[in-house]
Amino acid sequence: MSxxxxxxxxxxxxGAPVAIPAVLQVLKNNADVRLLLVGDxxxxxxxxxxxxxxxxxxxxxxxxxxxxSMDDSPVQVLRRKKRSSMRIAINLIKEGxxxxxxxxxxxxxxxxxxxxxxxxxxxIERPAIVSAFPTVKVGQxxxxxxxxxxxxxxxxxxxxxxVMGSTLAQVIxxxxxxxxxxxxxxxxxxxxxxxxxxxxxxLVDSELNYFGYIEGNDxxxxxxxxxxxxxxxGNVALKSIEGIVKFLMSTVKSVLCxxxxxxxxxxxxxxxxxxxxxxxxxxxxxxxxxxxxNGVVVKSHGGANSVAFxxxxxxxxxxxxxxxVTLIRDRVAMLLQED
Amino acid sequence: MSxxxxxxxxxxxxGAPVAIPAVLQVLKNNADVRLLLVGDxxxxxxxxxxxxxxxxxxxxxxxxxxxxSMDDSPVQVLRRKKRSSMRIAINLIKEGxxxxxxxxxxxxxxxxxxxxxxxxxxxIERPAIVSAFPTVKVGQxxxxxxxxxxxxxxxxxxxxxxVMGSTLAQVIxxxxxxxxxxxxxxxxxxxxxxxxxxxxxxLVDSELNYFGYIEGNDxxxxxxxxxxxxxxxGNVALKSIEGIVKFLMSTVKSVLCxxxxxxxxxxxxxxxxxxxxxxxxxxxxxxxxxxxxNGVVVKSHGGANSVAFxxxxxxxxxxxxxxxVTLIRDRVAMLLQED
Numbered sequence: 001m002s003x004x005x006x007x008x009x010x011x012x013x014x015g016a017p018v019a020i021p022a023v024l025q026v027l028k029n030n031a032d033v034r035l036l037l038v039g040d041x042x043x044x045x046x047x048x049x050x051x052x053x054x055x056x057x058x059x060x061x062x063x064x065x066x067x068x069s070m071d072d073s074p075v076q077v078l079r080r081k082k083r084s085s086m087r088i089a090i091n092l093i094k095e096g097x098x099x100x101x102x103x104x105x106x107x108x109x110x111x112x113x114x115x116x117x118x119x120x121x122x123x124i125e126r127p128a129i130v131s132a133f134p135t136v137k138v139g140q141x142x143x144x145x146x147x148x149x150x151x152x153x154x155x156x157x158x159x160x161x162x163v164m165g166s167t168l169a170q171v172i173x174x175x176x177x178x179x180x181x182x183x184x185x186x187x188x189x190x191x192x193x194x195x196x197x198x199x200x201x202x203l204v205d206s207e208l209n210y211f212g213y214i215e216g217n218d219x220x221x222x223x224x225x226x227x228x229x230x231x232x233x234g235n236v237a238l239k240s241i242e243g244i245v246k247f248l249m250s251t252v253k254s255v256l257c258x259x260x261x262x263x264x265x266x267x268x269x270x271x272x273x274x275x276x277x278x279x280x281x282x283x284x285x286x287x288x289x290x291x292x293x294n295g296v297v298v299k300s301h302g303g304a305n306s307v308a309f310x311x312x313x314x315x316x317x318x319x320x321x322x323x324x325v326t327l328i329r330d331r332v333a334m335l336l337q338e339d
Numbered sequence: 340m341s342x343x344x345x346x347x348x349x350x351x352x353x354g355a356p357v358a359i360p361a362v363l364q365v366l367k368n369n370a371d372v373r374l375l376l377v378g379d380x381x382x383x384x385x386x387x388x389x390x391x392x393x394x395x396x397x398x399x400x401x402x403x404x405x406x407x408s409m410d411d412s413p414v415q416v417l418r419r420k421k422r423s424s425m426r427i428a429i430n431l432i433k434e435g436x437x438x439x440x441x442x443x444x445x446x447x448x449x450x451x452x453x454x455x456x457x458x459x460x461x462x463i464e465r466p467a468i469v470s471a472f473p474t475v476k477v478g479q480x481x482x483x484x485x486x487x488x489x490x491x492x493x494x495x496x497x498x499x500x501x502v503m504g505s506t507l508a509q510v511i512x513x514x515x516x517x518x519x520x521x522x523x524x525x526x527x528x529x530x531x532x533x534x535x536x537x538x539x540x541x542l543v544d545s546e547l548n549y550f551g552y553i554e555g556n557d558x559x560x561x562x563x564x565x566x567x568x569x570x571x572x573g574n575v576a577l578k579s580i581e582g583i584v585k586f587l588m589s590t591v592k593s594v595l596c597x598x599x600x601x602x603x604x605x606x607x608x609x610x611x612x613x614x615x616x617x618x619x620x621x622x623x624x625x626x627x628x629x630x631x632x633n634g635v636v637v638k639s640h641g642g643a644n645s646v647a648f649x650x651x652x653x654x655x656x657x658x659x660x661x662x663x664v665t666l667i668r669d670r671v672a673m674l675l676q677e678d
Contacts, residue, residue, distance in 0.1 A: 108525065136589050148524045151532040185487045185574040186447065188412065193490040193571050216578025220586035232532050233575045235524040236568070239555025240576040241583045247559035248587070250475050255614045266611050272601050275594045 002032050003321050005100050005313060006092040009039035010067040010085040012104025013303045016040075019104075020047050022309035026317070027055040033317055036098055038062045038089040064088045068105045070302055074112035086110060090117045093295035099320035100296035102287075102313050110299055111149055111290060118293040121325070123332040126150045127292040128161045128231070129299065130168060131238075132285060135222030142219055143169050143226045147288060148235030155198035158182075158228055159206070160336065162199075164291045165226035166208050167331045171322045173225065181214035181224035183233060188213075195230065207335060245282075287312035289319060291328070296320050341371050342438050342660050344652060345431040348378035349406040349424040351443025352642045355379075358443075359386050361648035365656070366394040372656055375437055377401045377428040403427045407444045409641055413451035425449060429456045432634035438659035439635035441626075441652050449638055450488055450629060457632040460664070462671040465489045466631040467500045467570070468638065469507060470577075471624060474561030481558055482508050482517075482565045486627060487574030494537035497521075497567055498545070499675065501538075503630045504565035505547050506670045510661045512564065520553035520563035522572060534569065546674060584621075626651035628658060630667070635659050 009019040016039060023035055037044060041063040052059060064085035068077050081087060086105045092098040094117050103110050107129070115127055128146035135142055145165050146153070153161075162180050169178035182199055184192045191213065192200070203210040211224045216237060219227060229237070256263050286308035290297040296319045300312035348358040355378060362374055376383060380402040391398060403424035407416050420426060425444045431437035433456050442449050446468070454466055467485035474481055484504050485492070492500075501519050508517035521539055523531045530552065531539070542549040550563045555576060558566060568576070595602050625647035629636040635658045639651035 108530075134586070136586055151524060183575060185490060185571055188447075191447075196571075216575045216580075217582030217585065219579055220582040229575070232524055232535075233572045236522060236555045236572045236576050237579040240558055240580050241555075243556030243559040244580050244583060245587075246556065247473070247475055248584075251618050252615055255611060255618060258614075262611050262614065272594060272605050275597075275601065276591055279590050279594060 002034060003100075003317055004034040004036060004098050005102060005316050005320065006036040006038055006062070006089040006098035007313060008085045008089040008101070008103035008105060009037050009044060010064065011106070012300065012309075013070065014104070014305070014309075015067075016043055016047070018304065018306050018309055020044070020051070021306040022313060023059065024052050024055070025306070025310045026313045027052065027058055029314075030317060033058065035059045036062050036089075036092055038064050038085045038092070039067075040065065040085075062088055062092065068109050070106045072106065072109055074108040077109040078112055078116055087113055087117070090114050090295075090297065093297075094118060100298065100316040102298045102300060102309075102316045104300035104302055104304055104309060104312070106302065107148065107299060110297065114290050114293055114295070114297045118295040118297070120292050121294060121329050121332055123336040124160050124164070124292040125157050126153065126160075127290050128164065129234075129288050130165060130291045131288040132173075133219050134285065135220050137222035140222040140225075141173060142222065142224065143173070144219060144234060144238070145226075145228060145291065146231040146234050147238045148231045149290065151230065151232040153195070153230050155195055155202060158195065158199040158230065159202040160292070160332070162203060162206075162208055162226070162228045163332055163335050164328050165228060167328045168289070168291065168324060169225045171324055171327055172318060175225050177209040178225035179211040179223075180208050180226045180228060181211045181218060183227055183229035184213040184215065186213070187215065199228070283308035284311055287315035289315065294325060296324055341373060342656055343373040343375060343436065344655050344659065345375040345377055345401070345428040345437035345440045346652060347424045347428040347440070347442035347444060348376050348383060349403065350445070351639065351648075352409065353443070353644070353648075354406075355382055355386070357643065357645050357648055359383070359390070360645040361652060362398065363391050363394070364645070364649045365652045366391065366397055368653075369656060372397065374398045375401050375428075375431055377403050377424045377431070378406075379404065379424075401427055401431065407448050409445045411445065411448055413447040416448040417451055417455055426452055426456070429453050429634075429636065432636070433457060439637065439655040441637045441639060441648075441655045443639035443641055443643055443648060443651070445641065446487065446638060449636065453629050453632055453634070453636045457634040457636070459631050460633060460668050460671055462675040463499050463503070463631040464496050465492065465499075466629050467503065468573075468627050469504060469630045470627040471512075472558050473624065474559050476561035479561040479564075480512060481561065481563065482512070483558060483573060483577070484565075484567060484630065485570040485573050486577045487570045488629065490569065490571040492534070492569050494534055494541060497534065497538045497569065498541040499631070499671070501542060501545075501547055501565070501567045502671055502674050503667050504567060506667045507628070507630065507663060508564045510663055510666055511657060514564050516548040517564035518550040518562075519547050519565045519567060520550045520557060522566055522568035523552040523554065526552050526554065538567070622647035623650055626654035628654065633664060635663055
């Protein structure tokens with residue numbers, strides 16, 4: 001079965017110069033994948049014809065005259081940017097021409113547009129943003145949701161996130177019965193806010209493989225496969241993690257630059273640093289999925305480079321080829337709508 | 340003015356073997372500080388008389404026969420461990436014999452005991468846990484609260500946290516008019532949950548130097564001096580940060596151990612690693628303060644080593660000698676009780 005992915009080539013900090021090498025890499029690595037490249041035709045075509053002629057039967061340009069900027073508000077985008085590369089890329093799923101879509105555009109606009117165009121799966125009230133995090137256990141990743149699609153979630157909505165996260169872990173991480181953890185401020189039953197306590201009850205009574213309460217540090221311990229939390233706490237956690245990583249990197253840089261002597265001493269350690277970078281490679285963890293919609297939409301980091309952007313497209317291919325949306329629809333129908 | 344600090348010598352993972360070297364270091368560094376050392380006299384006295392005889396006029400043992408374990412629930416501790424080192428150390432503040440108290444015991448029990456014994460300052464409904472984080476700006480730290488003292492906070496309670504955090508930043512970080520940020524999932528006015536939007540209004544109308552909404556990564560950018568958030572999100576952020584740091588350290592270790600060759604290559608880089616460690620030294624950031632009570636209570640990390648524990652005591656000394664509680668009481672009276 002051939003998979004078709006629509007790619008928003010214009011949004012994100014890097015725009016087309018970042019997106020073009022990424023799509024060429026994806027076309028090279030996936031002989032059975034077709035790409036619909038959405039963006040300004042006059043700027044895309046010359047470069048693609050020059051470097052991508054050998055894949056010319058597997059890419060098509062879909063012209064879009066507008067671009068959603070990183071500052072555009074979701075409301076403005078919905079009302080006034082109906083001809084943007086982001087909107088058209090999502091429309092292509094709705095029209096049945098694409099199996100999934102990738103964009104590096106601003107999260108709020110992407111979320112609002114995808115929600116408006118594709119609608120949620122029956123039984124799912126709100127979409128969630130999900131992403132995989134590395135753990136200390138080799139080969140194991142943890143899926144975290146919601147990372148900020150919505151806030152003020154009800155217990156029922158958080159339970160729906162658990163069902164979706166568990167299904168995704170089954171499909172993309174090949175885990176038969178994924179362990180689901182509920183984010184809390186302590187492991188004891190008396191801890192937590194009112195919403196969390198109610199979700200706990202729903203999970204205890206469910207058919208999911210519920211592990212119980214977990215805490216922030218468990219994101220990286222591999223004790224569970226899926227972590228469910230409110231979009232507010234999820235977004236704060238995600239950005240705090242990004243913040244400390246940037247802080248540590250800037251500290252290393254400032255120490256290195258503080259003396260040429262330290263710089264020289266560090267040279268023999270470069271192979272070591274390369275290995276460490278490979279292990280925690282943030283590029284590989286690019287690509288958050290909007291879950292719960294009638295279609296696969298993958299959000300790339302706005303500041304992604306070409307390698308990272310290609311990983312996001314790869315994630316969309318993998319989700320689409322495994323039929324994630326259909327599987328979630330079936331699971332939700334089974335677990336949530338029987339009563 | 341001489342300051343007296345009561346120290347819970349028994350709680351925490353390390354117990355007395357960690358606490359004794361820490362108090363000796365503090366006595367050495369602070370010639371005007373007196374310590375009330377709370378714990379099992381028979382195990383403390385021999386070691387203290389052996390190594391601490393030169394400071395014998397500045398330390399006293401206060402015998403306590405019980406210890407709060409890391410698993411004791413707050414309710415159990417309040418009801419059944421009235422003769423624990425933690426409880427007695429806090430009682431000493433209430434009795435006017437100590438200016439501040441330090442414990443490495445479990446957070447829930449410490450919070451509950453301190454709240455019960457000391458009560459909140461008039462105008463403050465709930466206490467908060469506050470801690471300082473390093474930023475990319477040299478010498479600047481950010482105070483974060485609440486890190487998990489309570490959850491389900493009302494807008495008014497979060498505003499009270501802002502008043503307390505701002506006062507603390509003035510006193511211990513010497514900032515005349517600290518910039519206060521409100522944690523949110525985006526910087527735009529339409530973002531956020533209902534509670535956050537209401538706190539925003541309270542802050543806009545206040546006399547505090549309100550910066551506006553900030554996001555998780557701003558903890559480390561130094562764009563504000565104080566960050567206010569609900570104890571649920573605060574605790575998740577704190578533990579997620581601890582989790583990624585541990586994950587990165589374990590990755591570095593596993594790469595080093597993967598080949599003797601890499602280990603050899605890394606040797607010349609050790610001075611570099613030492614410098615980096617100095618810069619981000621987690622020991623220095625040990626010591627979270629329970630804010631809003633009629634007394635200074637500092638919580639050391641349960642797994643703190645002696646150096647880290649001594650930093651927590653130093654923090655208590657600094658807060659007590661600057662009269663943090665009185666200053667917060669005055670500021671709260673001025674800002675919160677005028678109407």
